[in-house]
Amino acid sequence: MEKRIEILREKFDSLGVDAIYLTSRTSHRYFTAFDNEDGSLLITKKSAYAFEDFRYIEVATKNLNGTYNVVEPRGKRSAWLGEILANEGVNSLGFEDLSMSVNAYERLKADVNLELVKIGTTINKMREIKTDDEVAKMEKAQIITDMAFEHILGILSTDITENDVAAELEYFMRKNGAEDKSFETISISAEKTSLPHGVPSNTKLKKGFFTMDFGAVVDGYHSDMTRTVCIGKADDEMKKLYNTVLDAQLRALEYLSNGGRNTKEADKVARDIIYKDYKGYFGHSLGHSVGLEVHEMPALSPNYDAVLVPGNVVTVEPGIYIPSKYGTRIEDMVLICENGIKNFTKSPKKLIEI
Ligand SMILES: [Mn+2]
Structure with missing residues (x-):
């Protein structure tokens, strides 16, 4: 202090x-x-x-x-x-x-x-620059978030509702050391996954994509993660879309891992991959910083030109959203280090079919 x-x-x-x-x-x-x-x-x-x-x-x-x-x-x-x-x-x-x-x-x-x-x-x-103490809190928040994801995978089915999933995630995180949820949990099924910030309802999960965007708060510090899974089997079109998002996410992480530090450039690495076949379907920025607030600066965005420095904690979260059909987003939260990055997010990213 x-x-x-x-x-x-x-x-x-x-x-x-x-x-x-x-x-x-x-x-x-x-x-x-x-x-x-x-x-x-x-x-x-x-x-x-x-x-x-x-x-x-x-x-x-x-x-x-x-x-x-x-x-x-x-x-x-x-x-x-x-x-x-x-x-x-x-x-x-x-x-x-x-x-x-x-x-x-x-x-x-x-x-x-x-x-x-x-x-x-x-x-x-x-x-913008987190101390070791702040980083430790955010890491703990993400550990709880990862635990909640693993827990929810054992529960997902077409017998429960979007709200059931949101409530279970939040309850589990609270029981495991979170003081709060990071923001209103996103838990959306099938055609609603085309809405980047769709709101969960009392309808049961349907076959198809299912997106969860959620996080925990520890000592005031937030985590933020998104995973999209598939309820039932994914068809080839869904697999192609999902793997394009995954590829964009991994390439952006690779850019940062290899010492890339420009906020605009990081966004472009992911955006170029998505725009090859899905131009116009990635309408938000690649990421934002996280800390005491869930959205902080610097952002990874085509509209924000800055140089990342050690101690920044940013999300990397490309997505593809086909209106009225479906969408996918994959989001990790990473610490910018002197050399490379530390990815706090350990949840699996290969397409999970349930
Ligand atoms: Mn986010």
């Missing part, structure tokens, strides 16, 4: 601020390692304050004392925050413009009556 606070302070001069007020839930977790959706933090040049309401004050005091002055705010913010800002001699205050509503901004402006400076992507940029 101290190190992150120090790194943030080093950015004060270039941002033109002498303190930063952090109000997003994700930043709260990033800078304190615990979750309070209503908490806020103030980092000044010499001090750090954590504002934690009554519900959280006990755990906050226990965990943060020494690093933060833990304050239980009472009464109007203009009074308690205003007093600290005045005592600390703050003239220009950085704030999290990317995650703040217009209404919250107007209220902040009225409460502090100081120059407010947008800090933009400053903290997102910090979060």
